[in-house]
Amino acid sequence: AEAKFKEAFPDDLDQSNIVLVVRREQPDGLLPEHYEFLSKWVLPELHRIAGLPTAEESSEAAEDHVVAETAAKERIAQSIHSFEDKRVGELYISDDKEATSIVLSLRTEFLDQSNRKMVNEVEDFVNKLKHTPTKTAEPSLPAGMEIALSGTATFGRDMIQESLNSAKSTEKWTVILVVGLLIIIYRAPALAMIPLITVAVSTIISMKLLILMAQAGWITLFTGIETYVTVLVYGAGVDYCLFLVARYREELDGGLTIEDAVSGTLERVGAALTASAGTVVCGIGMMVFAEFGKFREAGIAISFGLTVCLCAALTLTPAILRLAGRFAFWPSASSATSRNDTGFLSSTDLTSRIKRANLLAQGWQWIGEVIERRAWMAWSLSIVLMLPFVVAGVLFFGNLSYGLLSELPDTASSVHGAQAAQRHFPAGEVAPLKVLMEVKGMDFSPIQGESEKLVEQFTDNLIRQKDSLGLYAVRSLAAPKGQREMQVLSVREMPAYKMFVRKEFVSSTDSSIMSVELIFKNDPFSRTSISDYRNLRDRIHDHLPEGLKDANLYFVGSIPQISDLKDVTDSDQLRIDALVLGGVYVILVLLLKRPGVCAYLMFTVFYSYLATLGFTYLVFWLTAANPSEFAGLDWKVPMFLFTILIAVGEDYNIFLMARIEEEQKVHGPVKGIIVALERTGSIISSCGIIMAGTFCSLMAGSLVGMDQLGLALAAGVLLDTFVIRPVMVPSMLILLSTGRLGIFSRLGGFQKKMAEKVAPSENVKSPAA
Numbered sequence: 001a002e003a004k005f006k007e008a009f010p011d012d013l014d015q016s017n018i019v020l021v022v023r024r025e026q027p028d029g030l031l032p033e034h035y036e037f038l039s040k041w042v043l044p045e046l047h048r049i050a051g052l053p054t055a056e057e058s059s060e061a062a063e064d065h066v067v068a069e070t071a072a073k074e075r076i077a078q079s080i081h082s083f084e085d086k087r088v089g090e091l092y093i094s095d096d097k098e099a100t101s102i103v104l105s106l107r108t109e110f111l112d113q114s115n116r117k118m119v120n121e122v123e124d125f126v127n128k129l130k131h132t133p134t135k136t137a138e139p140s141l142p143a144g145m146e147i148a149l150s151g152t153a154t155f156g157r158d159m160i161q162e163s164l165n166s167a168k169s170t171e172k173w174t175v176i177l178v179v180g181l182l183i184i185i186y187r188a189p190a191l192a193m194i195p196l197i198t199v200a201v202s203t204i205i206s207m208k209l210l211i212l213m214a215q216a217g218w219i220t221l222f223t224g225i226e227t228y229v230t231v232l233v234y235g236a237g238v239d240y241c242l243f244l245v246a247r248y249r250e251e252l253d254g255g256l257t258i259e260d261a262v263s264g265t266l267e268r269v270g271a272a273l274t275a276s277a278g279t280v281v282c283g284i285g286m287m288v289f290a291e292f293g294k295f296r297e298a299g300i301a302i303s304f305g306l307t308v309c310l311c312a313a314l315t316l317t318p319a320i321l322r323l324a325g326r327f328a329f330w331p332s333a334s335s336a337t338s339r340n341d342t343g344f345l346s347s348t349d350l351t352s353r354i355k356r357a358n359l360l361a362q363g364w365q366w367i368g369e370v371i372e373r374r375a376w377m378a379w380s381l382s383i384v385l386m387l388p389f390v391v392a393g394v395l396f397f398g399n400l401s402y403g404l405l406s407e408l409p410d411t412a413s414s415v416h417g418a419q420a421a422q423r424h425f426p427a428g429e430v431a432p433l434k435v436l437m438e439v440k441g442m443d444f445s446p447i448q449g450e451s452e453k454l455v456e457q458f459t460d461n462l463i464r465q466k467d468s469l470g471l472y473a474v475r476s477l478a479a480p481k482g483q484r485e486m487q488v489l490s491v492r493e494m495p496a497y498k499m500f501v502r503k504e505f506v507s508s509t510d511s512s513i514m515s516v517e518l519i520f521k522n523d524p525f526s527r528t529s530i531s532d533y534r535n536l537r538d539r540i541h542d543h544l545p546e547g548l549k550d551a552n553l554y555f556v557g558s559i560p561q562i563s564d565l566k567d568v569t570d571s572d573q574l575r576i577d578a579l580v581l582g583g584v585y586v587i588l589v590l591l592l593k594r595p596g597v598c599a600y601l602m603f604t605v606f607y608s609y610l611a612t613l614g615f616t617y618l619v620f621w622l623t624a625a626n627p628s629e630f631a632g633l634d635w636k637v638p639m640f641l642f643t644i645l646i647a648v649g650e651d652y653n654i655f656l657m658a659r660i661e662e663e664q665k666v667h668g669p670v671k672g673i674i675v676a677l678e679r680t681g682s683i684i685s686s687c688g689i690i691m692a693g694t695f696c697s698l699m700a701g702s703l704v705g706m707d708q709l710g711l712a713l714a715a716g717v718l719l720d721t722f723v724i725r726p727v728m729v730p731s732m733l734i735l736l737s738t739g740r741l742g743i744f745s746r747l748g749g750f751q752k753k754m755a756e757k758v759a760p761s762e763n764v765k766s767p768a769a
Contacts, residue, residue: 001554005436008507009515013078016110018122019151020046020102021420024144029097034145035083041139042129042147043082043102049121050077050104076114078105087500091481099424103151110156111223119157123149123413150417150430155405158412160223166701167227173697174234175200181690182238186245190330194320195241199234202312206233206305221301222294227698227706229305232644235694236280236306236651239687240273240313243655246683248321262322270314272658276651277310279587283647286579287639290572292565295639364681364726368674371731375740379731382723383607390607392614399617399632402562403525406631409702426472428520431558433533435516435540438552444477445502445511452477454547455514461543462518469539470532475517477505482519524559526631530566533559565635573639580643581606584650592657600732601657604724605649609642612716616641620708633712634705641712648691649720652684656725660733669737673730681726688721 005012022038024030047054052075081103083089093100104122108115126147132140141147178199182192207226214221247269251261284306287299321328371378408415418430444451456478463474473482480501507513518536522528537555544551581602588598617633624630659680664672695717698710 001436001556001560004438004554005434005515005556008436008510008513011508013107014105015108016106016112016115016153016156017151018104018106018119018149018153019417019421020104020122020126021099021148021150021417021424022102023099023146023148023420023424025098025146025423026144030093030100030145034142035100037139037142037145038082038100038102039084043080043084045125046080046102046104046122049118049125050080051075052077052080076106076108076112076118078107080104088481094424096424099420101421101425106153108153110152111160112153112156113160115153116157116160119149119154123154146420148417148420149413150421151414154417155408155414158408158414162408162412162702163224166703166706167224169700170227170697170706171230173700174231174694177693177697178234178238178690181686181693185242185686185690188329190324191245191328194245194317194324194328195238197320198241198312198317199237199309201316202237202309203230203233203305205312206301206308209308210301210304219300220293220297222297225297225301228298228640229301231694231698232284232302233305233309235691236277236648237309237313238690238694239651240277240310241317242683242687242690243269243273244313244317245321258322258325262318266314266318272655273314274310275587275591275658276654277306277313279584279650279654280647281306281310282583282587283580283650284643286576286583287643289579290576290639292568292572294636295569295572295576298640299643364678365674367681367726368677368730371677371727372670372674372734375731375734375738378727379735382727382731386607386611386719386723389611389614389618392618393610393612394614396614396617396632397638400566400635400638401525401631401633402530402565402635403523403631405525407634407703407705409704411702422523426519426521427523427526428472428518431524433518433520433524433536433559434556435518436513436554436556437516437548438510438513438554439548439550440512442548443511444506444514450547454545457545458543458548459516461545462516462540465543469536470521471518471536472521473519475519477501477514480504520559525562526629529559530563533563569635569639573642576639577642580646584646588650588654591654592661597657597733597736601650601653601729602646604728605646605653605720608649608716608719608724609645612645612712612719613638613641615715616708616712619711633708636705637709637712640709641716644713645716645720648717649724652688652720652725653729655684656680656729670734673733673737677726677730684725685721688717688725692717692721 020042022030022034022042024034044054081088081092083092083100083102085092092102104118106115106118126149129139129141129147132138134140134143175196179192179196182195183189186192206229210219210221210225210229213219244265248261248265251264251268252258256264281303285299285303287295288303290296290299405415405418410416421430442451442454443449444455446452455476459474459476459478462469462471463479466472466474475482505514505516507515520529520532522532533555540553541549585598585602588601589595592598613633616637620633621627621630656676660673660676663676663679666672667675692714695710695713698713699707701707
C-alpha cells in the first residue's frame with residue numbers, strides 16, 4: 001500500500017511533521033489579535049528555520065526556477081500548513097475555537113537523525129517566546145496563550161534521545177549493580193574484578209565486531225541494540241565466571257595447587273558451562289528466524305555477544321586467576337591455599353561468621369530434607385502459588401500496547417503536545433487513515449460527471465455509518481473538509497477550488513486512482529485501534545456504490561502499519577516459541593539422555609514464563625495512573641521475555657542436573673539430589689541475584705517498554721532461581737526416583753528402591769570434597 005501510494009502521489013513527499021499546538025483555553029478562545037501575533041512573529045520564524053520562502057518571498061523568487069528547485073531538493077522541510085491557507089485553513093482551527101495547529105511537514109522519516117536539529121530549533125524558539133518578558137522589543141506570548149510541540153518528528157527526536165539516555169543509564173547501573181553484588185558475595189575486591197574484566201572485555205569486543213560486520217553489510221543493527229547486548233553479556237558472563245570461581249575455590253579447598261586447581265576447574269565444569277551457554281545462545285539465536293527485523297537483529301547480536309563472552313570466560317578468566325594467584329583472594333590471600341582455614345574471608349567478617357556457623361549449607365540442607373519428606377506438598381504448593389499469575393498471563397497475553405507515545409515518559413515534549421492536541425482536536429487527527437481506491441477504466445479527474453457522483457454516494461454512505469465505523473470525519477473529493485460546512489464560493493471560484501481538490505485527492509500519474517482520508521474518533525494508538533481499523537477494513541466494501549464495487553482498496557497510515565506489525569509479531573511469537581522450545585529441548589535430551597525429565601524441565605520454565613508475564617501485567621496495570629485506560633504491556637516484552645527466560649531458566653537447570661548426576665554416582669539417586677541442591681544452592685542463587693540485578697538496570701531509563709521488560713526479566717529469573725530450580729525440579733525428581741509416580745517413574749528409567757540409603761564406599765571420593 002505504501003509503494004502504491006508513492007507511485008500514485010509522487011509529489012506528496014510528507015514523511016513526518018512538527019506540529020505546534022497553539023491554544024488559549026478561555027471562553028472566548030483565540031482572538032483575532034492572537035492570530036495576528038502568529039502571522040507576524042511565529043509563521044515567518046518557522047519559515048526561516050525550515051528554509052522555506054514565505055508567500056511574498058515565493059512570488060519575488062518565482063522568476064529564478066533553477067535556484068528554487070535546487071534549494072527545495074536540499075532542504076528536509078516540505079511545506080507549512082496553518083490557518084492562513086485560504087482553501088483548507090479552517091481545518092487547522094479546532095471546533096471549540098480555543099486552539100489552532102501549525103504543521104511543518106518534513107520529507108524525512110520520523111526517526112531520521114537529520115530531524116533533530118530542526119526540532120530543537122523550533123523548540124528553542126517556542127521556549128524563547130514563553131520566557132521573553134512582555135513590554136520588550138522581542139516578541140513574547142500574549143497572556144493566556146500556550147504553545148505545545150507535537151508531531152511525529154518531535155516524537156522521533158524524543159524517542160532517540162530517551163533511548164540514548166536509557167542506554168547510558170542502563171550501562172552505568174549494570175556496572176554498579178554487578179560490582180556491588182560481586183563485592184558483597186566475595187568480600188574480596190580483586191576477585192570481584194575478575195568477572196567484571198571478563199564481561200567488560202567481552203562487551204567491547206562484541207560491539208566492535210558487530211559494528212564492523214554491519215559496516216561491511218553482513219548484518220543490520222537497530223538503534224539501541226547495545227543495551228540488550230550489554231545487559232545479557234554482563235548477566236550471563238558474570239554467571240559463567242561465578243561458576244568457574246566457585247569450583248576453583250572448591251578445588252583449592254581440596255588441597256590442590258593454584259595451577260592444578262585452574263586446570264581441574266576447566267576439566268570439571270568446562271563442558272557443563274559450554275552446554276549451558278550453548279542452550280542460551282541456541283534459544284536466543286532462534287530469533288533470527290523472525291520476520292520482524294528488530295527481533296531478528298537482536299537474535300544475531302545477543303547470540304554473538306554471548307558466544308564471545310563464553311570464549312572469554314573459558315580462556316581469559318582462568319588466565320587471570322592463574323596470574324593473580326593468591327592475590328585474587330585479598331585481603332585473605334595468605335589463607336588462599338589453606339584447606340583447614342575458615343575460607344577466603346576475614347575471620348571477623350559477618351559473612352565469615354555465617355560461613356563458620358554453616359548457616360547457608362544448613363539452610364539448603366533443611367530445604368532439601370523438607371522436599372525429600374514432603375515432595376508432593378512442595379511441588380503442589382509451588383504450582384498453586386504461581387497459578388493465579390499463570391491465569392493472568394494467559395488471559396492478558398494478547399493485551400499489548402503498540403502505541404508510539406506510550407513508550408515515552410509524560411515529561412517528553414511530544415507527549416505533552418499530543419495531550420494538548422487531543423484536548424481540542426479529534427484523537428484520530430494525529431494519524432489519519434488514507435484509503436487508496438483504484439478503479440480500472442474510471443477517470444476521477446473531470447470536475448463533473450459520473451465519477452464525482454459515485455464519490456459523493458460513497459462519501460455519504462460512510463458518513464451515515466460513521467458511528468458504527470468509529471469515524472469522526474470523511475474527507476474526499478465530495479467533502480474535502482470532512483463534515484464541516486464548505487465556505488460559499490462564487491461561480492468563478494468554484495472550478496479553481498475543485499481543481500485544487502482534485503490535485504489533493506486524485507493521482508497525478510493515474511486518474512483511475514483517488515484517495516479518501518478517514519479520521520477515527522478514538523486514539524489510533526489505544527487498545528481498540530486495531531480492532532476499529534479491522535472492522536472498517538472488512539466492512540468498507542459494503543458501502544461502495546455499484547459503480548465502484550470492483551475497486552481495489554489500499555490502506556495507508558500508522559494504523560495499518562500497527563495492524564501489520566501485530567500480524568507479523570504474532571506470527572513471529574508462535575514460530576519463535578516453537579523453535580526455542582524445540583531447540584532447547586533437543587539440547588537437553590542430548591545432554592541428559594532423559595527425554596521425560598527434559599520435557600518436565602521445559603514445562604517448569606514455560607510455567608514460570610506465564611506466571612512472570614501475568615505478574616508483570618498486573619503490576620503495571622494496578623500502578624497505572626488510570627488502570628481502565630491501560631493498553632497492556634509493550635508489544636516487544638512477550639517475545640524478549642520468552643526467549644531470554646526459557647534459555648536462562650534451562651541454563652540454571654543444566655547446572656543443577658549436571659551436579660545431580662555427579663553426586664548421584666556417589667550418594668545414590670535421592671541423596672544425590674539433596675546433596676547437589678545443597679552444594680549448588682548458594683552459587684546458583686548468587687548467579688540468579690546478579691542476573692536479576694543486571695536486568696533491573698533496564699529500569700534505570702525512562703522508556704516504559706524497557707521498564708516493563710526489566711521488571712519481567714528480573715522477576716522471572718528470581719522465580720527460576722528460588723522456586724523452579726530449588727523446589728519444582730528436585731521435588732519432581734525425588735517423586736520419580738522413589739517410584740511414587742508409578743508408570744511415569746518406570747518410563748523415565750527411575751527405580752523404586754531407596755538407593756540413596758546405600759553409603760558410598762570409602763575409596764570413592766565425593767566431587768565436592
